[in-house]
Amino acid sequence: MPVPIDKTLFRNVSILDSTGADPYPGDVLVENDRIAVVGTVEASRAEGARVIQGRGRTLMSGLCDAHTHFTWNNSADLDGLGTMPVEEHLLFALESARTYIDSGYTMCLGAASAKDRLDVVCRDAINAGRFPGPRYLANGPEIAVTGGALIKSITKFADGPEGMRKAVRELIELGVDQIKLSMTGEEITGTQRAEDTYFSDEETAAAVTEAHRRGKRVCAHARSAESVKMCVRNKVDIIYHASFTDAEGMDMLEANKDWVFVAPGLNWLIATLYEAEAFGFPQEAAEAVGYKKELDTAVKGLREMHQRGIRVLPGGDYGFAWTPHGTYARDLEHFVELLGFTPMEAIISATAWGGEIMLRPDELGKVQPGYLADLILVDGDPLADITVLQDHSKINYVMKDGRFHKEHAGDDHTPAPPRPTDLVHDMAESVVTHRP
Amino acid sequence: MTLLICRTCPRYDPRATGEFGRRLTAAIARVADNEPETTVAVRNVQCLGGCPDEGVVAVDGPQKARVRFTGLDESDAKAVFAAAVAHEACLTGAPEDWEIPAELADRISSVTLKRSAPSPAGHSRGPLPHPLPGQAARRWDLEPHRR
Numbered sequence: 345m346p347v348p349i350d351k352t353l354f355r356n357v358s359i360l361d362s363t364g365a366d367p368y369p370g371d372v373l374v375e376n377d378r379i380a381v382v383g384t385v386e387a388s389r390a391e392g393a394r395v396i397q398g399r400g401r402t403l404m405s406g407l408c409d410a411h412t413h414f415t416w417n418n419s420a421d422l423d424g425l426g427t428m429p430v431e432e433h434l435l436f437a438l439e440s441a442r443t444y445i446d447s448g449y450t451m452c453l454g455a456a457s458a459k460d461r462l463d464v465v466c467r468d469a470i471n472a473g474r475f476p477g478p479r480y481l482a483n484g485p486e487i488a489v490t491g492g493a494l495i496k497s498i499t500k501f502a503d504g505p506e507g508m509r510k511a512v513r514e515l516i517e518l519g520v521d522q523i524k525l526s527m528t529g530e531e532i533t534g535t536q537r538a539e540d541t542y543f544s545d546e547e548t549a550a551a552v553t554e555a556h557r558r559g560k561r562v563c564a565h566a567r568s569a570e571s572v573k574m575c576v577r578n579k580v581d582i583i584y585h586a587s588f589t590d591a592e593g594m595d596m597l598e599a600n601k602d603w604v605f606v607a608p609g610l611n612w613l614i615a616t617l618y619e620a621e622a623f624g625f626p627q628e629a630a631e632a633v634g635y636k637k638e639l640d641t642a643v644k645g646l647r648e649m650h651q652r653g654i655r656v657l658p659g660g661d662y663g664f665a666w667t668p669h670g671t672y673a674r675d676l677e678h679f680v681e682l683l684g685f686t687p688m689e690a691i692i693s694a695t696a697w698g699g700e701i702m703l704r705p706d707e708l709g710k711v712q713p714g715y716l717a718d719l720i721l722v723d724g725d726p727l728a729d730i731t732v733l734q735d736h737s738k739i740n741y742v743m744k745d746g747r748f749h750k751e752h753a754g755d756d757h758t759p760a761p762p763r764p765t766d767l768v769h770d771m772a773e774s775v776v777t778h779r780p
Numbered sequence: 781m782t783l784l785i786c787r788t789c790p791r792y793d794p795r796a797t798g799e800f801g802r803r804l805t806a807a808i809a810r811v812a813d814n815e816p817e818t819t820v821a822v823r824n825v826q827c828l829g830g831c832p833d834e835g836v837v838a839v840d841g842p843q844k845a846r847v848r849f850t851g852l853d854e855s856d857a858k859a860v861f862a863a864a865v866a867h868e869a870c871l872t873g874a875p876e877d878w879e880i881p882a883e884l885a886d887r888i889s890s891v892t893l894k895r896s897a898p899s900p901a902g903h904s905r906g907p908l909p910h911p912l913p914g915q916a917a918r919r920w921d922l923e924p925h926r927r
Contacts, residue, residue, distance in 0.1 A: 447826070618892040619829045619848065627890075670788070670826030681843060681894045731782055731840070735823040 349375050350746065353390045354721065357398030359383070361711040362405050362695040364688065367727065372403055374717040377746035382713055397755065401740065402725055404691065405709050406450025406478070406718040407733070408698020409659040409672050410607035411584055414440040414466050414480075415458035416663020420623040422533065425458045426497025437462050441470060441477030443669045445749050448739040450718040451698045451708060453607075453659070454483035455563060455584060456524040458498040464519040476749055479702060479718070481521035486565065487511050487551065488526040492542030494533050494565070499526065505550035512554040523555045525564040525580070527571040531633040532616060532625070538567040538638055539588055541574065548578040567638070569593055576600055582701065584661075585609055586649075587642035594645065598652045605701050608646055610678045611660035611667055613639045620666040646683050656683070657701060658694050673733035680730050687727045717746040782840045783808070783864040787824040790834040800835050800853065807857035820864045830889045839864050844873025846892040849884050859883040 352374040359382060360367045373381040373390055381389060414437040419425055428436065444452055457463035463482035470477035485500040487508070493499040502511035512523055527543040529536025536542075548564075555562045556579070563582035566575050569590040575583045576596040582605045589597065597604060617635040618627055630636070649656050658675035660667065679690040699709025707716050721741035724732035732738050740752035785808070787801035801824055808822060828848055830836040835852040837860055847867065852860065859881035870878035875891060 443826075614892060615829060619890040622830050622832050622850070622889055665831065666829040668788075668791075668827040668829065668831075671829075729782075729821070731784075731823055734784075734825045736787070736826065737824050 349392075351375050351380075351390065351393035352717075352743075352746065353385060353393040353395045354398050354403050354719075355395055356400060357403035357721065358400055358725070359711055360402050360404040360691065360726070362692055362709055363712070364692065367402065367725075369400070372711060372719075374719075374743070374746050377717055379711060379713055379715045379717050379719075382711055396721070396741065398721065402722040403711060404720055404722065404726070405695040405698075405711055405715075406720050406742065406744065407448050407673070407694045408451035408453070408657070408702065408709065409444065409449050409478075409662075409675075410453050410582070410605065410657035410698065410701050411455045411609045411659030411661055412444070412452035412480075413455055413458070413661065413663045414438075414444075414452075415462045416440075416661070416669075417458075418663060418665055418668045420665040422495045423497065425495055428458075430459055430462075433459060434462060434465065437466050438469065438475050438477070440663065440669050441466050441475060441480070444478045444672065445476050445742060445744065447670055447672055447736060448720040448722075448733065448742055449672060450478045450720075450742070450744050451702050452478045453481045453563075453582070453701055454521070455607075455659075455661070456483050456486040456498075456526075458485070460484060461518055467521075468519075478744070479708070481702065482519070483522055483524050483563075484515040484518055484520040486524040486526040487515075489542050489547065492526065492529075492536070494526055494530050494536060502551075503547075505546050508547050508551040509554045512551050512558075512560075516555070516558050516560055520560065522561040522563055522582070523551060525551055525562060525566075527564050527574065528567045528585075530565070530567070531635060531638070532630075534633075538634065539569070541568045541570040543571070543574065545574055545578065548574050548580065552578045552580055572597070576604060579603075581605065582607060585642070586645065587613070587638045589645045589649070594648060594652070597649060597654050601652070601654045605655050605657055605697075606646075606649060607657045607659045607701075608642060609659065609661035610642070610646070610682070611662070611671075611674045612664075613642060614678060614682075615667045623665045625666075643682050650683055650685060650689075655697050655700070656693065657697050658690070670736070671734065673731075676726075676730050676733055687730045690730060691726060717743055719743045721752075723752075782821050782823055783860065784823045784825050784828060784838040784840055784846075786826075786828045786830075786836040788827045789831070789836055791827065791831040792834075803854040804835075804837070804852065804857060804860070807854040808861055811857050811861045815861070818865055820861060833889065836889075839867040839873070841868060841873060843894055844870075845875075845894065846890075847873065847875055847888060848890040848892070849887040850889040851887050852884075856883060 354372040358367045370383040371385040373385045417436045454463045467480040467482040469475045488499045529540045561581040567585045567587045569588045572589045572593040617630045660675045676690045679685040696709040699705045723738045742750040789800035828836040830850040833850040838848040840846040866878040
């Protein structure tokens with residue numbers, strides 16, 4: 345007996361496929377969780393499909409945030425990330441996950457968790473279908489050396505190569521997908537300078553070797569010139585910030601661009617410099633501690649990275665009061681306005697390269713046959729105005745794994761019937777069904 | 781031209797969150813109806829980060845400074861619309877480069893530059909004395925650096 349196929353047909357859409365090709369009009373057929381046909385869909389193939397009338401709206405891959413913190417809780421101070429009780433913190437993290445997918449983000453790479461298992465639990469809950477959220481690669485607390493923590497209450501401390509190996513092993517035991525090293529300072533701490541490097545080569549090498557031996561990647565908070573070079577020398581897979589990359593570091597990044605990713609978290613720098621006064625950190629203070637200098641230097645370096653073909657991805661350390669969750673697509677505007685990306689390049693960095701950083705380049709980030717059906721339907725043209733992606737009301741549909749997370753209330757269509765798991769999650773279901 | 785309207789304000793009152801954005805967007809649409817020659821692209825964005833003084837909008841445009849206003853309500857719709865038009869008409873978007881409606885003159889809460897001037901020689905200007913030597917990370921107690 346043939347297994348029934350769940351079909352959705354997006355008819356008359358502008359297909360922005362993230363291959364670099366200009367958008368073109370056509371139809372896209374989704375069968376179960378994958379994209380089956382792109383361009384022209386034969387009527388017989390689409391028979392029985394639920395039809396979404398695109399009316400020229402843009403169909404594109406869901407977006408990727410390469411520097412995600414579900415557990416950054418929109419706090420107005422750093423300590424607020426650590427003082428929230430675990431029960432409230434879990435609820436907040438799940439709300440963050442929902443906000444990401446509400447915003448059109450279907451891929452997120454965790455850049456550190458404020459408590460040991462929050463990221464891991466969120467990832468597992470999303471994967472089990474119990475809560476909405478993007479595909480997620482979970483992290484644990486960031487590892488720092490004694491005297492090098494940005495926020496002590498959310499840090500896992502380790503010193504020396506042996507200490508690093510032990511910390512990495514403990515985090516892997518928790519179930520993380522990658523390890524975070526906090527290698528440099530951050531000016532807003534008031535004590536740790538961005539250009540100071542706290543890790544040694546030996547410590548970095550030990551952490552990376554141990555993580556890679558267990559099949560896990562390593563990412564790093566690395567603002568200083570020395571830390572960027574230390575990352576490349578020791579094969580840290582994902583470099584966050586890279587603000588003060590010098591000429592030697594730039595050459596090293598270029599020579600290793602086939603494997604290394606840079607995710608600068610650009611919106612953090614911009615918003616902290618210009619927009620945080622309402623929360624007690626005025627522009628004069630931000631400039632005094634060095635954020636203007638850092639932004640100017642970072643923009644210059646990131647423009648050069650882009651010109652040299654180094655993969656620079658959006659993802660902005662969102663989750664502080666002045667960089668709140670839900671504003672993630674500002675990064676794309678910054679890439680266009682500050683880094684010299686064309687809108688097409690910015691979208692490719694947030695989609696196709698998103699598939700690469702999620703380690704699924706042949707399944708995620710493009711509108712191509714065989715790819716997983718993680719799609720958004722946008723009422724507007726992001727190539728003409730990249731800011732349209734900041735307006736959730738313009739992101740009419742969000743689909744993940746071939747199922748709609750969000751549907752546009754203004755469209756005339758028949759809603760799909762809910763799955764049992766939409767109504768009651770597995771654990772509750774088992775309780776309900778076993779009641780006498 | 782782009783007018784960004786917060787769809788979360790007031791962020792810290794969950795029962796009323798979104799009300800500001802709905803009301804101001806509707807009021808802007810009414811103003812626009814009376815100005816058929818002028819088009820303002822409204823973006824209802826999640827947050828603009830001016831939350832303590834709720835009622836937040838910003839005017840923005842490619843390669844122009846983003847100027848944020850706070851403490852607004854729907855009665856400010858006409859002034860907000862005029863601000864978006866004036867911002868669009870000027871070259872840089874910086875507040876000194878366009879006429880800010882009088883009702884909004886004291887409501888500017890941030891100016892975000894797209895192209896900041898590079899530091900001398902484009903690089904490090906040497907170590908700065910840290911304003912808070914030895915102080916642990918806490919709420920930003922930076923009075924010496926306030927205006």
